[in-house]
């Protein structure tokens with residue numbers, strides 16, 4: 001088991017979990033499921049080890065057939081919507 005240490009945002013406890021992850025790579029969005037990662041029990045921030053991050057990029061570069069491809073709805077906010 002990897003020791004993640006406390007969350008660098010809120011100081012909460014980070015635990016080993018398997019998570020779903022959105023990952024952007026060269027302008028494309030990928031979704032990985034069941035990824036081993038640290039999750040802050042307080043704020044939900046996810047932490048990847050360098051090894052897992054490398055594995056994700058390796059899989060993007062080498063995977064021929066993805067388990068699933070889903071359409072993602074995209075919306076561009078109109079300029080009249082302001083803070």
Ligand SMILES: [Zn+2]
Nearest residue numbers: 007010040043
């Ligand atoms: Zn946190």
